[in-house]
Amino acid sequence: MYGLSAYRGDGYWLLVTFGLTELFGKDSDDPATSGFGFELTLRVPATGDQPAPWSLTLLERLGQYVFSTGRVFEAGHRLSPGGPITGSPDTRLTAIAFADDPVLGPIGTPHGAVRFLTVFGITEDELRAAQETTTAEVLAGLRAGNPLLITDSAR
Numbered sequence: 001m002y003g004l005s006a007y008r009g010d011g012y013w014l015l016v017t018f019g020l021t022e023l024f025g026k027d028s029d030d031p032a033t034s035g036f037g038f039e040l041t042l043r044v045p046a047t048g049d050q051p052a053p054w055s056l057t058l059l060e061r062l063g064q065y066v067f068s069t070g071r072v073f074e075a076g077h078r079l080s081p082g083g084p085i086t087g088s089p090d091t092r093l094t095a096i097a098f099a100d101d102p103v104l105g106p107i108g109t110p111h112g113a114v115r116f117l118t119v120f121g122i123t124e125d126e127l128r129a130a131q132e133t134t135t136a137e138v139l140a141g142l143r144a145g146n147p148l149l150i151t152d153s154a155r
Helices: 053-069 124-132 135-143
Strands: 003-008 012-018 033-045 093-100 107-109 112-123
Touching (some): 003 053, 033 053, 112 124, 112 135
Parallel strands (some): 033 112
Antiparallel strands (some): 003 012, 012 033, 093 112
């Protein structure tokens, strides 16, 4: 992963990775897919002049995981990193769920298709509910009050 871009939205920061896809040339053997086929997004409340440092660290670590293992994330996946996603015990968010980005749809590039996957922080109870039903079902309920899936570490 080459890095992250941050864009200010209406009350939130939109973070987008770049480098999980092929930016400068076609290196992979699959002509239909660019690199790993996706970039990650994360929306967090805009409470300052810059996104919360934990949000940048989270995306960086997820990108490192993809590069080091070659495993890709898909909508519907979920992950428990073994502690609070912020690295601080002052949040109830201890897992993440992946969904197709609610705004950024798939795009075609000269190097293949790219999807945008949103990373969304969930609680232990929400993780358990996703394991008992599906991630999509839990996220559908959360989207009712949070259609952009903004991860608020204070929730």
